[in-house]
Amino acid sequence: EEVAKLLALKAQIGTEPVAQKFTLKTPKGTRDYDPKQMAIRETVFDTVVRCFKRHGASTIDTPVFELKETLTNKYGEDSKLIYDLKDQGGEMLSLRYDLTVPFARYMAMNNIQTIKRYHIAKVYRRDNPAMTRGRYREFYQCDFDIAGHYDPMIPDAECLRIVSEILSELKLGDFVIKVNDRRILDGIFAVCGCPDDKFRQACSAVDKLDKLPWSDVKAEMLEKGLTEESCDKIGSYVQMAGGLQLVEKLLSNEELNQNKLALAGLTDMKVLLQYLDLFQVTNRVQFDLSLARGLDYYTGPIFEAILLGNQDANKERVKGETVGVGSIAGGGRYDGLVGSFHPKGKSVPCVGVSIGVERIFSIIEANIKKEKGKTRTNDTQVFVASPQKGFVEEKMKIINELWNANIKAEMSYKKNPKMLNQMQHCEESGIPLAVIVASGELDAGTVKIRSVGSREERTVDRSKMVDELKGNQNNIPMFSC
Amino acid sequence: EEVAKLLALKAQIGTEPVAQKFTLKTPKGTRDYDPKQMAIRETVFDTVVRCFKRHGASTIDTPVFELKETLTNKYGEDSKLIYDLKDQGGEMLSLRYDLTVPFARYMAMNNIQTIKRYHIAKVYRRDNPAMTRGRYREFYQCDFDIAGHYDPMIPDAECLRIVSEILSELKLGDFVIKVNDRRILDGIFAVCGCPDDKFRQACSAVDKLDKLPWSDVKAEMLEKGLTEESCDKIGSYVQMAGGLQLVEKLLSNEELNQNKLALAGLTDMKVLLQYLDLFQVTNRVQFDLSLARGLDYYTGPIFEAILLGNQDANKERVKGETVGVGSIAGGGRYDGLVGSFHPKGKSVPCVGVSIGVERIFSIIEANIKKEKGKTRTNDTQVFVASPQKGFVEEKMKIINELWNANIKAEMSYKKNPKMLNQMQHCEESGIPLAVIVASGELDAGTVKIRSVGSREERTVDRSKMVDELKGNQNNIPMFSC
Structure with a gap:
């Protein structure tokens, strides 16, 4: 027995790492992709890009870093998560935090009025990584945007059709695409007696409805200074969900249709749902008044696709990302962002969608593991x-x-x-x-x-x-x- | 006339930029890729990747930054060109300078013994950009490497076949692939009386023979402390070029074949050229004793592909890059690098090639411009x-x-x-x-x-x-x- 113990001890020592000349690791929150992970990544990108190209998109690329000032005042509190480069003489640089700001910078810099582009590239956030849940400090974003002065909801409908095509082709299971409109939300806040300067705060509270019960969301709004009456009224609106019928009902609601923002939002929502019907995606789409989306810059329709099959994963949803852990794609209309970059403030309306490819990689990897499937790392015949x-x-x-x-x-x-x-x-x-x-x-x-x-x-x-x-x-x- | 002057002046003022809220530019030495440039880039990558896959390669990816210590003492004098990230608390990080060091780190960290992988990604060098000549601070490298303990020259021959396939398919015009072997060069230096500790300096002088006349190279060697006699003798060797016959001739040279390094190098060169004959690339390949290659870590065969059509571009060649402005691909065998990373010093022999994709983009862009060709930016049918x-x-x-x-x-x-x-x-x-x-x-x-x-x-x-x-x-x- 003594010998067995000693042998076990020796075996243990044998597996201890020897002193290394230096640390053999990737930086915190990052990873290498091995050939199997790359095979999955390429298959996903291939599906996504084929869809973007089916819709006539071209692609651009921007440098991995931008002038620090380009990223300043774009991300609010999250600015602290930006990676800065060391001052080695010359310009002050930062790693890109997303693909939307570089896109807007590119558009303004080149005075581009219309473009339909996709951009798949890595972005960088000094966040607390939760790598087991597929959250990294270096990760892919996969954005598709349509920019230009066009007629209402035609590009918006195409963005939603694209989300539906990609998620269907990737066979990730059943999904729903929730749609709402910032103007409808703002209109609701207004008619419920929420002061103008509290719209964004109310919006941010409502955005939590997918993971918190209404009572918690209400408590947050009360804390932010809304009245009990306002909160209850907002609650009765934002807990509604439906389709074209709900839009019609709200359009005939005399309180709402007197509000210019709500009326504009609802009128566009009606058109959007009609177009989506022609694009045969109505069965995937739900008009959900609780959808609020995190980013400040949205000005019209917003949308978010959620996988239905994996309820556990949905519970895990953590806020603060364009695409959270539970949602698989998201986007919306942002008509003011490019103008904020343009020297003369010339605006270019945009609508876009971001596909949560990192989460898709994780899901496919997990499926392969569960089904004990094999991954080929080359094509050799x-x-x-x-x-x-x-x-x-x-x-x-x-x-x-x-x-x-x-x-x-x-x-x-x-x-x-x-x-x-x-x-x-x-x-x-x-x-x-x-x-x-x-x-x-x-x-x-x-x-x-x-x-x-x-x-x-x-x-x-x-x-x-x-x-x-x-x-x-x-x-x-x-x-x- | 006065009016014309005023009008000209007015026109000039009109094109002056107005005051901007911030600088609308990309960082020094970097650029955006617009949809036309991306179309070219994707076509080139597609050709290159199809070739790599035809040869059974898988692919990996590594983070854009590494721990600073991973890159330390890897690039000699050029280390000053590394981009460091700002110390924001946590690890000290640097942007990758090439793909070879991250590859070696990946191999050692995961204890990988055999792999055939390609890696296409951007690398970063704080060099003086010469953007008009296609030299940027952020640029693509496109590496293919075969790692493992194998029999001599079989993977090496495949690397050369790959270079030949890619350059032929891209239709860039006529090209030659120069091959040499570090052991042959070292053997020559030895038999010519160059002291061991001056091998690398002599090598670096010889490497300039493609853009300097022999007299200049000789002067540099004299300056570095070689004798007149050594120099002249080295000169008589390194100005030779040919094929299998030259190898045979040198193998029967009793001075050289007494030197172990030269003998090993020449023996392998003979095998390599025989294999290349079976791979039908002999007509593209030239055994050129002046080829020396910049990097220190090569231990065996080295090679470099040069386009013949574009003599002007060749004249522009500037040294100091894995792939210079004049050369279009290069590589060689480096049997010691992975071991230098491995905690136990376990070595994994490697041979690889780097395709100069940035130069290829520039050439194709210039050709399209010259021929007034059109570039489609999408596939819409x-x-x-x-x-x-x-x-x-x-x-x-x-x-x-x-x-x-x-x-x-x-x-x-x-x-x-x-x-x-x-x-x-x-x-x-x-x-x-x-x-x-x-x-x-x-x-x-x-x-x-x-x-x-x-x-x-x-x-x-x-x-x-x-x-x-x-x-x-x-x-x-x-x-x-």
Whole structure:
């Protein structure tokens, strides 16, 4: 027994890290993406970008850092989360905090009046990372925006259609897209006796309704100085949700339709829901008066997509992000932001949506893990192998033919690898086919084509090899779950 | 004349910028990529990535910043070009300077023994930007590396084949890939009487032979303390270039083949050239004894691809970059770098290549400009239009059908756009087809399909519209030149 204890102790010591010359880690709140994570990331980006392109979007890119002053006074309290660069002589720089401010800076700087662009890039926030919940200090944002002076709700409807297309294609389960309008909310606040200067505070309280009961939200509003009567009246409005019928009902509400903001918001909401019907997404969309969205700069319709399947994850929702842990996409209309950058204050109305790709990566990773699915990290279709020694040059001739024919192919980097190791590599990497050559095939001018899964082999003429393989190239999905 | 002067003056004043609330610019040495530049960038990346995948590579990603200590003592004098982040409490961070050090850190941290990976990402250097020559402080690197204990020259040959495939596919004109081996150079320095501790300095002098005459290089070596005799002897070696015959000749040179380093290098070079013959790239490859490469960490074969067509650009070559202004790709074997990171010093031999994508972007942009080519910034295939007012909802129904059928389609965001404007938009954006609907078509249950280029129209049944359009979707190239 004593010996067993000592052995256990020794084993423990053996796994202790030895003294390192330096810390081998990534900075706090960041991570490397390994090949499996990259395969998922690329599949998601591919789906998202195909959708953006289906809608005629172009793309832009901006530097990872901006002049510090470009980001100043844009994020309120959250400005403290901005990463600054060290003053090494020259300009004061900060890492971008989101993609919207650089987009507005780009538009104003180049005096652009109309653009439909997407931008997928990493942004940086010195937040407390919650990496187990997929929240990092370096993370992707994936934004699509339509800018220009257009007729009401046509671009807005397309943004919602895009959210619906992407979430459907990614097969993440059932989802709902909640829509509301800042003008409707402001109108409600006004008719309920909330003073103008308390609109944003009331809005921020209402925004918590998806994770707090009404009584808590009411308490917050009372604390912020609203009257009991105002709160109760606001409560009776913001707890409503529905569709076109609800819009009609509110439009005929004489209190609301006397308020210019509410009337404008409701009129546009009616048009939006009609357009969404033509775009066949009505069944996904809910007009929800409790939706408020965190950002200050929204001026019209706002929306947020929420996955319904995963109730636990929804409970986890933490506020303060464009896309929270529970929501999967969000956006809205912001008609004033570009003007705030433009030297002459020239405004360009914008509407946009941000897809919560980091959360999507996490969900897909979790699904693959749960279903014990496999992730391929490369696309290789054919492995060139030989059971005999001395065939490295022959294999090189064959693989050269395959590459010339644009067939994705690999071979061992060892001169005389064991056949078993070669086949194991194929199985582990999910390579579906092997071309096998040995002295028999060489003499006969043939090769064997082997299906790695079924282990079936057939012999084909060397001159027909490429055609045979091209006919056999199925599209193997990068992951299964 | 006085009036003309005043008018000229007035015109000048008119173009003066007005007072701005803040500076509307990107940081020094950086730029935005507009949609046209992005179209080129994506086409280049697509070609490069397809090639990497054809060779079975997976991809990884690392954070944009690393712990400052990870980058310390890696770049010699150039360390002063590293961007540090401000100390905001917590870890000391720096922006990555290249992709090789983060790759080695990733390998050591995860104890990875074999990987074939590519990594395309931006790196940061506080260098003096020469933006007109395509040199920026934020720029892309595009690295492919094969790591693992393998047999000599098999992965090395594949790296060279990859360079050849990519440069051929990108149609940048004729190119040559120069190859040499650090061990051959060191062997030459040794047999020429250069002291061991001056190898790296001699190497750095030789590296300038592509832009300086031999006399200047000799002067530098003399300055560094080499004797006249050593210099002349080195000169007679490093001005040689050729193929397999030259390798054979040097292998039979009794002075050189007595030197272990030179012998090992030449033996491998012979194998490499034989493999390259099987990979059909011999005509692109030249064994050039003057090739030295800037980086200290190379331990074996080194290579550099140079475009031949553009002699002016080659003259501009400035040293000090992995990929200089004149070279278009480069790389080599570095067997010691990963071990220098590993806590137990465990080594993983690596060979890799870096594709000079920024230079490739510049060349393609210049070609398009020269040939007055057009660049499309989106893929849209079909524009849904109407010459009549009041058709926004009908157009929405049509475009909804097209999106459902995965056809890339756009329509105006204005309710009643002018037909002329709609057609002009198609012409400007390169959209090849328009679906046109008006009351006549609506009544007849048809649409018109118009070829934007030829202005030909034909009427088809609404029920056949999608099939007709799918048959007509040619792959329009993103740019022509």
